Structures are given as structure tokens and as C-alpha cells.
Amino acid sequence: MSAKRSGILFVMTGASGVGKDTIRQAALPDLDNLFFSISATTRARRPGEVHGKQYFFYDKAAFEALLREDALLEYAEYVGDYYGTPAAPVHEALASGQDVLLELELVGAREVKRRLPEAIMIFIAPPSLSELERRLRGRGTDSESRIQKRLARAREEIRAVKEFDYVVVNDTLSTAVRDFCSIIHAERARTKHLSARDIANFLREL
Amino acid sequence: MSAKRSGILFVMTGASGVGKDTIRQAALPDLDNLFFSISATTRARRPGEVHGKQYFFYDKAAFEALLREDALLEYAEYVGDYYGTPAAPVHEALASGQDVLLELELVGAREVKRRLPEAIMIFIAPPSLSELERRLRGRGTDSESRIQKRLARAREEIRAVKEFDYVVVNDTLSTAVRDFCSIIHAERARTKHLSARDIANFLREL
Numbered sequence: 001m002s003a004k005r006s007g008i009l010f011v012m013t014g015a016s017g018v019g020k021d022t023i024r025q026a027a028l029p030d031l032d033n034l035f036f037s038i039s040a041t042t043r044a045r046r047p048g049e050v051h052g053k054q055y056f057f058y059d060k061a062a063f064e065a066l067l068r069e070d071a072l073l074e075y076a077e078y079v080g081d082y083y084g085t086p087a088a089p090v091h092e093a094l095a096s097g098q099d100v101l102l103e104l105e106l107v108g109a110r111e112v113k114r115r116l117p118e119a120i121m122i123f124i125a126p127p128s129l130s131e132l133e134r135r136l137r138g139r140g141t142d143s144e145s146r147i148q149k150r151l152a153r154a155r156e157e158i159r160a161v162k163e164f165d166y167v168v169v170n171d172t173l174s175t176a177v178r179d180f181c182s183i184i185h186a187e188r189a190r191t192k193h194l195s196a197r198d199i200a201n202f203l204r205e206l
Numbered sequence: 207m208s209a210k211r212s213g214i215l216f217v218m219t220g221a222s223g224v225g226k227d228t229i230r231q232a233a234l235p236d237l238d239n240l241f242f243s244i245s246a247t248t249r250a251r252r253p254g255e256v257h258g259k260q261y262f263f264y265d266k267a268a269f270e271a272l273l274r275e276d277a278l279l280e281y282a283e284y285v286g287d288y289y290g291t292p293a294a295p296v297h298e299a300l301a302s303g304q305d306v307l308l309e310l311e312l313v314g315a316r317e318v319k320r321r322l323p324e325a326i327m328i329f330i331a332p333p334s335l336s337e338l339e340r341r342l343r344g345r346g347t348d349s350e351s352r353i354q355k356r357l358a359r360a361r362e363e364i365r366a367v368k369e370f371d372y373v374v375v376n377d378t379l380s381t382a383v384r385d386f387c388s389i390i391h392a393e394r395a396r397t398k399h400l401s402a403r404d405i406a407n408f409l410r411e412l
């Protein structure tokens with residue numbers, strides 16, 4: 001029915017190592033009806049990662065074919081690799097009334113906000129840059145030069161915090177997960193997201 | 207310090223019998239730093255109610271003295287009684303950085319929104335009017351004519367739902383409490399509520 005509300009688009013952004021994946025994975029069981037978009041990337045697969053689960057892994061030529069077909073909602077180059085969001089599944093989910101969560105780097109987040117201004121922008125912030133550096137080193141997946149690049153990128157992202165609707169500081173994980181889930185639940189309770197059908201239901205008996 | 211953020215003002219409104227008190231009491235343990243404003247009223251004290259706890263109970267002359275002193279943030283007459291919000295405690299809490307929750311009838315909610323446009327307006331809706339009627343009768347505190355007045359008032363309030371930022375439908379209590387708490391947590395995570403001091407902390411190391 002056309003009276004059904006469209007899905008709400010949520011975009012989460014935050015520096016590598018800030019805990020985006022951990023927050024999202026801890027939050028998803030509490031959040032029904034949320035479609036998590038899987039990105040396409042050219043970056044190397046890490047041990048345990050599966051095509052179609054963490055990412056769709058493509059080589060550069062295949063990724064550039066997606067670009068030519070305009071099949072990506074956004075894409076960005078980050079530390080030498082492409083990352084992009086397949087457009088069709090996002091549009092289909094939103095049209096069917098399902099909410100969508102995108103996890104994006106700053107450049108991609110800005111592009112989505114430009115194309116879809118109603119997107120709700122959530123910034124995941126570290127308690128401090130020194131704590132972020134400690135977490136990146138603890139992860140043990142990056143070379144020193146890559147860590148330095150990630151920290152430089154983190155500084156740039158934190159400067160952009162005012163472009164976001166919400167900031168979740170990942171100091172204590174349980175509080176960050178609670179705040180992240182709260183943002184989703186609260187946005188769903190916004191009057192402006194009531195559909196024509198919801199309003200009709202409220203008013204039918206009056 | 208002047209850099210500290212001001213408190214956020216939340217206003218909750220909903221028909222008598224919709225479960226406002228139940229939601230609030232279930233939610234408060236999950237919500238620290240929230241000042242619940244206690245209203246002044248001329249209505250008769252119900253068994254078990256205590257002056258300064260559920261309400262400040264005044265006779266009509268004393269209440270009208272408060273009005274003359276402009277000591278109320280809003281007031282309304284409802285089913286023959288006055289209800290009003292003492293202004294000073296609210297302003298003091300907000301200035302000290304504490305968030306404030308007001309539970310108000312529609313007329314009072316509108317007056318607070320007019321005076322303090324940054325107030326976050328939360329509407330507690332019944333799943334249906336027939337369910338609301340069932341709950342009002344189940345409460346057993348009101349005469350038939352008072353129940354009819356409350357239902358007429360509820361119809362009027364539901365028509366005003368679009369004036370509110372959020373709608374919490376009290377169908378399942380646990381979901382309503384979760385949504386109510388989520389609204390408080392999410393608003394606290396809004397970028398616009400970051401204080402100058404918060405921003406400075408983020409940027410200090412950059």
C-alpha cells in the first residue's frame with residue numbers, strides 16, 4: 001500500500017578501530033526490521049572474512065565496472081582501496097518500509113547525505129585519539145604506516161562531527177550500544193515518520 | 207563553567223489512563239540526571255498521595271497567588287481543577303545542566319513549547335480509544351461523566367499528535383518504556399546538544 005511508511009536510512013561513520021563493527025554486531029539482535037547494507041570493496045580479504053558477509057570482495061576491474069554501471073550509491077577510495085555501497089538493495093529495502101543501516105567512511109557518508117538528505121547521520125567517536133591509537137595497535141592487523149594514515153583520517157573525521165545528527169562516544173561499550181540502539185528506536189518513534197496509515201489508524205475512531 | 211551544556215527539556219503528554227505515570231516510573235531508574243518536575247494542583251488528593259511527591263496540593267486561593275506572582279511556567283484548568291508547573295526549579299535544573307521531564311496536559315504542553323521552543327515534545331498514545339476507555343474504567347477512580355470528559359479530551363489530544371516530536375504508543379508496556387528511554391538517550395546523543403566543552407575535548411588532541 002502506498003500509505004505504508006518508507007524505511008529510515010541510518011548512516012554510521014567513525015574511524016577505523018573506534019568499534020563500529022563491535023557496536024553494530026552487539027546492537028543488531030535488539031533491532032528488528034533493519035537491513036544492514038554490505039559494501040563492495042577491493043581491499044584484501046582478512047582471515048575469516050567471507051564474500052557477501054563482511055564485504056563483497058571485487059578486484060579493481062570488476063569494481064570499476066560497477067562504477068560505470070552507476071550501480072553504487074556512493075564509493076570512496078581509502079588507503080589505496082575502493083569501498084562502495086550497492087544501490088539497488090538499499091532502494092528496495094527503503095521502498096518496502098524496511099530501515100537500512102550503512103556503515104561508511106566520511107567521504108561516502110557525505111555523498112549519501114547529498115543524494116538522500118533525509119538520512120540520519122550517526123558518528124561513532126573514540127573517547128580520545130590516544131585511546132584510538134591504542135585500539136588500532138591492539139588490533140594488530142595494520143602496519144605502522146597504515147596506523148598513521150588511519151589516525152590522520154580519524155582526525156579529519158572528528159573535525160566533521162558537526163555534520164552528523166548524533167554522536168555516540170565509544171568509551172564503555174555497553175553504553176555505546178545502548179545509545180546506538182536508542183537512536184534507532186527514537187527515530188522510529190518520530191512523529192514525522194508516522195505514515196499516513198498510522199495517522200489514519202489513530203484518527204479513525206475519533 | 208559557562209561551557210557546560212544546558213539541560214534538555216522533555217515534555218510528555220497523553221490522555222488520562224494512557225499510562226504516562228506507569229511508563230515514567232518504569233523508565234526513571236534507567237535515566238540518571240533527569241529532574242522530574244512536580245506539578246502544583248488544586249485537585250483533591252487521592253488515597254496515598256503525598257504533598258510534594260505526586261503533586262504540590264494547594265487550595266484555589268493559594269494557587270491563584272502563585273499565578274499572580276508569575277511563579278508558574280504554565281497552568282491549565284482541567285475538569286474543574288488547576289494544574290501548573292512551578293517555574294523556578296525547572297529553570298534552575300536546566301541552567302545547571304540537568305535534563306528536565308515535565309508531564310503536562312495538552313494546553314500546558316503547548317504553553318511550555320511556546321515559551322521554550324527547544325523543548326522536546328513526547329506524545330504517549332493509546333493503541334486505540336476503546337482500549338483507553340477500558341483502562342479508564344479499570345482504574346475505577348472516575349465517575350461516568352468524568353470518564354466521558356476524559357475521553358473527549360483524549361480525542362482532542364490525539365488530533366494534536368502532529369505538534370509533537372515523538373509518539374510512543376503504549377500497547378505493550380515494555381516496548382513503550384524502551385521507546386521512552388530511547389528518546390531521552392538519543393536526544394542526549396544529538397550533536398546539537400554537544401557543549402562547547404565537549405567539542406573542545408574532541409578537538410583538543412587534533
